[in-house]
C-alpha cells in the first residue's frame with residue numbers, strides 16, 4: 001500500500017506568496033515506474049498518510065520547514081516583477097532572467113549576475129517591450 005502526504009515550503013519574508021503545499025508519496029513494493037518519465041508511480045492501493053501530512057491550520061507544528069526552491073532561486077520575485085525588471089545594482093532594465101545579465105561597467109568581461117531582490121523594480125514596459133520608446137522609470 002502506497003501512501004501520500006503533504007509537505008510545506010516557506011517563502012522568504014520579502015515574498016508575498018504564502019506557504020506552498022507539496023504532495024509526496026511513500027512507495028511500497030507494488031509501486032511501478034513510468035517508463036516514459038522514469039518516475040515512480042504509486043500502486044492502486046494508495047491512501048492518505050495523516051501522521052506524515054502537514055496540518056493546514058498549523059503547518060509548522062510538526063517541523064519539517066523548508067524553503068521554497070522557487071523563492072531561493074528568485075523565480076517568485078521574477079513573477080512578482082511581471083517577468084521584466086530593473087536591476088538595483090547596475091540600474092539597468094529589461095532583465096528577463098532571474099539574474100541580471102548586463103555587463104559590469106567596471107569590468108565588461110563580467111556580468112552583473114545580481115539575482116532579482118526586493119529592491120529591484122519592475123520594468124514598466126512589461127513583456128511588450130518596445131525599444132524605440134524611452135523606458136519609463138516607475139517608482
Ligand SMILES: [Zn+2]
Pocket residue numbers: 001002003027028029030031042043044045046
Ligand atoms: Zn503501494
Ligand SMILES: [Zn+2]
Pocket residue numbers: 008010059060063064065066
Ligand atoms: Zn514551517
Ligand SMILES: [Zn+2]
Pocket residue numbers: 011012015016017068070071076077
Ligand atoms: Zn516566494
Ligand SMILES: [Zn+2]
Pocket residue numbers: 087088089090091092100101102112113114
Ligand atoms: Zn545588474
Ligand SMILES: [Zn+2]
Pocket residue numbers: 087088089114115116117118119120
Ligand atoms: Zn536587487
